[in-house]
Amino acid sequence: MVQLSLSRRLRRTPFSDGVDAAGVKAFTVYNHMLLPTVFRSVQEDYHHLKQAVQIWDVSCERQVELRGPDASRLMQLLTPRDLRSMNPGQCYYVPIVDETGGMLNDPVAVKLAEDRWWISIADSDLLYWVKGIAYGYRLDVLVDEPDVSPLAVQGPRSDDLMARVFGDRVRDIRFFRFDEFEFQGRNLIIARSGYSKQGGFELYVEGSDIGMPLWNALMEAGRDLDVHAGGPNLIERIEGGLLSYGNDMTDDNTPHECGLGRFCNTQTAIGCIGRDALLRVAKEGPVKQIRAISIGGDAVPPCDQHWPLLAGDKQVGRVSSAAWSPDFNTNVAIGMVRMTHWDSGTELMVQTPQGTRPATVMETFWN
């Protein structure tokens, strides 16, 4: 492990005081902001997430707000997913691509109203792309980063914890839908979503000043539910096949390579940037694609660079995320594999910094 030099540039969040008090052990940096990654240990946090309930400071999922008469037109420009049937109250996972079909971000679009959207972003300054496009197209729309910091409640006891603070109506929120709730006289958007497969909610906290009161209220209410501070968990998210922008994909990749072709309605998403390139990809199919990979042997070291996947002497892909899974008793991994070797059951070798290991292409992820 290495040390992180703190500075104002790595922004603290409205929940940072709570995170510090909960004994955070490690951070990563995400959208120029601190994202807590470890509280007890990656493995302890993992077991706890699957059994109880955690509060995650995911303020780093910054919002890009679109507001004004051209907001919906701009939103459809940005993504090959067809948004015509989307209603206010819904969240859509939307690949965002450039003119060549390369992924710029893989955010969740939150439709607040016909003329108002939040784009809840992964780790890249999508704000700059959206501002550039809006300005270049001379659109009538405000594009901004509002003072909104998501807080996630994740784990099997999420509904119980949330009901104690927000009432039973919170249980009725359907997956990737949101509703408005009140907290200390303020309105909060709460969605059933989150970056784990254990169920839960994301609370879009508008106004930094209610950050700590909300954090404390949830911690207080969940004491007998064994609530604990947590964060996106490396092991759990790989098991669940949750991709990470910057780790598993970059602007080199098309959505189809990332297995996100089902979110591209390139025929009907008229006007979207990258449509020409993606129509070609959709027709021919990608020549490499994201796969679940299991890696043999004992626990692999941290995966901080691409590990080549080999068939004999030939490189046929690379692993981008990997971790030891206690529950599945193997190393779980995410990799990009060429079509010649992407069938499930294909046996490959992977070059880790601690030597070459056997690797197997899996049928599905471990969820």
Added chain:
Amino acid sequence: MVQLSLSRRLRRTPFSDGVDAAGVKAFTVYNHMLLPTVFRSVQEDYHHLKQAVQIWDVSCERQVELRGPDASRLMQLLTPRDLRSMNPGQCYYVPIVDETGGMLNDPVAVKLAEDRWWISIADSDLLYWVKGIAYGYRLDVLVDEPDVSPLAVQGPRSDDLMARVFGDRVRDIRFFRFDEFEFQGRNLIIARSGYSKQGGFELYVEGSDIGMPLWNALMEAGRDLDVHAGGPNLIERIEGGLLSYGNDMTDDNTPHECGLGRFCNTQTAIGCIGRDALLRVAKEGPVKQIRAISIGGDAVPPCDQHWPLLAGDKQVGRVSSAAWSPDFNTNVAIGMVRMTHWDSGTELMVQTPQGTRPATVMETFWN
């Protein structure tokens, strides 16, 4: 100090193996990349930088490449600095602003040819803004992040070290000019520039494969010059008044607030984005501005959030960077102060996490 969780998303560089071998103690994250910050200690590295010569892995100063017939037109769109008299072989510090005059980045523009530029960026995804503008304006230009990783040689013995590896011609490079040199049969752009006030060079290393050979050649050649791995030094850069994007300024600030008005030729930079807003600012002047601030008492804690500057009960500014300076025997700081209190000699109070301290607005920085 806190731990940093490593992952592929926090990109390693062509020099990372050298950085590890040199015993790096801490990193920050900058443009989604690891930036080494501490080798021995911040203070030891500081003294050494001022006396000898250091090799810095500043790969995180990524390049945005503009290539094609509209490259120069796009470059002038991006900045209020008038580029008409700039020649190939020159580097310009260029504020980049949005349509409201807010700073998006403060990079160095490197003019390689009339139709080819590199923009050597501070910590924000300027690539996304430039791509968005180029696409929105339908310009005939390629915009890309090339495989170019800057390596800096900084400190009073920089000329001697560089001459050993590249010959005496390197001594003739003038400040903010560059020339081409050969290393192992490959061409390298070398500029006299860098993020310290101790003199030195930045080498634009094109092609990751020559990263470690170059690192090793410099380390080898400088052994009797006491060469050491280093990085941008918090104390030295505050003494020198070198601003840090994300720390001392954000997209909330105009260049004029940052004391960068001299780089804005808003009258003559016809066509630049933000011109309307900046003409207004240039006419009226900013109401707050960056100042050197000295803070009394013993060493301040790390400044990882804004510290309010107070005149009596009233907040009149904030400190964004601060460190104890052994050479000046005081805490040196950078802050933004309202015009009512920005005259040199003004006595204020600053609220640090370890209590309130006296602070003084300085005439100049400490260089």
